[in-house]
Amino acid sequence: MAEISGTCDDRFRAVRDAFAASLDGDDVGASVAVHVDGEPVVDLWGGYVDAVRTRPWERDTIVNVWSTTKTMVALCALILADRGVLDLDAPVARYWPEFAAEGKDGVLVRHVLGYTAGLPTWTEPITVPELFDWDDATARLAAQPARWEPGTVGCYHPLTQGFLIGEVIRRVTGRGVDAFFAEEVAGPLGADFHLGLAVEHDHRVAPVIPPPGTSDSAAPGLPGERPNPTIVAEDANTVAWRRAVIPSAGGHGNARSVALVQSVLACGGEVGGVRLLSEAGCRRVLEEQFRGVDHYLDVPIRYGLGYRVEGRTCSWGGWGGSVVVADLDTRMTVSYVMNQMLDQGSLGDSRGLGIVLAAYDGLAAAA
Template sequence: MDIHGSCSTQFSAVREAFADSLRSGRELGASVAVFLDGELVVDLWGGHADQARTRPWQRDTLTNVWSTTKTMTALCALVLTDRGELDLTAPVARYWPEFGSAGKERVEVGHLLSHTAGLPDWDQPMTLDDLCDWEKATTLLARQTPRWEPGTSSGYHRFTHGFLIGEVIRRICRQSIGAFFADQIADPLGADFHIGLPAEHDHRVSDVIPAPGPAPAPNPQPAIPVGAYVTAQDTWTTQWRRAEIPAAAGYGNARSVAAVQSVLTSAGRAPSARLLSESACRAVFDEQSHGVDLVLGIPLRFGMGYALTAERAPVDTANRRTCYWGGRGGSLIVNDLDAHMTFAYVMNQMSHQGLADPRSRALLQATYKALTT
């Protein structure tokens, strides 16, 4: 299986791990990227962009990265915080008055970012049409009562996360989150990542492929179940691609994911722009919760917009200033501020292992091995 792209000699172990994953058949098509001190040192891709294996995965292939999109949404909020337009400790109702009802008067912006707001789901079933209706999705959330005391525990806000933060951003900027991300983050960085995919990019998309077999039952059962709403096949539709669903419908590849997120590991600097101050980067590590997540049923430690490394957590590194998240099916982004390193992995063949996916783990381990040799 041919691998394309570039990889510095120091990171040859990443190339080897990537080649092994493609040869073994665990991958269909994928990309991996690493930034070190703001420089792209690994930029690899390979495999196929379709299940029939008729289209090669190209340098500019895009795919839906599911919840890795949440880190882009979080970065939008951090940029506004750094500009003094958003206070993470302020009540959400300061920016979104209708939200301050039904027991949510004291819900803070930081609670939205850390999945501790008590709004992990809608109180009524939601269809794909509903998720693509911004006004309906946000209006319903503004009327709801939290399912637990906000700020006391995390309960993964699988789809609601992006609507909640996105509406706060819209109220401040009078821009949709997709437009804000494009204008204020992606364009200045020259990053090929999209929240709401323009039609001119459709020909570059590799549709995600459903994980084989039924998903295993969670063990232990989560305290609060949340609706899934969307299948892999739903993401193949034009409706999904065009909609701005900022918790799950971002399109990019490893290079573009890492290019955006490396703003955190290069002290807010990028080759063409400075987006964040060092203090804004540090704000990510303001711990908001630490314990078993009420929705996912696994130990997680959340900061502002990202999970933080911790013992028994899905990503646990020796460097304490490490933040991460991943997407349904296996995509992963890791920012290690101590090592000044950003790692990203994006693929089209989904698995059921999520943050524990052995493909991303092997690549991340190879990356850390390279950093210590």
């Protein structure tokens, strides 16, 4: 049986059991966290940092979480909206005038958060190294036309959404999204999550491991199209990727830090005495922007403001398996982060789902 470290309230032993089963199965190394009322009731880690299983996963091991990063950027936008300095109903071009090119003056900030902006990818070829040049990557998006009338087609934006929202945040605050997140969210909360990783943290990083049976794995493109850019799992293991600000897919953290940050939404805007949002500002995440079959993911989905929403929960996950769920009714947040990627469908695999279901079992046991 896998060796697991950390703490787990006895009510949530089902989470520990599910985590142990995952480590004995598909996982190499991973961490799991459950917060209720902003307090950690599960904080577990186990397995190994490396694929050959020689270096143990430690308490402070962090890993690239791919698109789970998007929840951090969306939270920044909700904070600014709650402060009254960002109007989600305003055109993006109000804050970023160059964005109005090619008839995009009708694209609203909420369209970008709700995946209906019609800019799911760059129209001109772009490479992974070119993503590291923020000004160029965002200027290209500003210059291109939208594919569809804003607000009409739900289509997940795998990479572009973070750049779009990130540039709006930069224009509104005068700070890059990495600096705003660090200074206004992660810093006050004491959360070990990073948009752009400093060199002093490199020794803590668990490299991502591509899905079994592949030397690497490429993220899919839009239906009938080649990916643009072509990103493979191994890209996340390069120094250049770690240093860059890739706000759709380049965040580094662990389950503890992901759950801590997203507990802000589950707990009415305040965690550990730190208030980042009003209760009304938290509820805005549930405002429906799209309901139907997503053009990119090809699955039925309901988008709120930056998150998938179901009832009064908001969630998202990352390529290969990481996930976070925040429940505004139960005030519970669940996060699962790992290094071994799997390729089992558009919305993740059974590992994270098993952890989430086990957490709800714990809530039921505590009732």
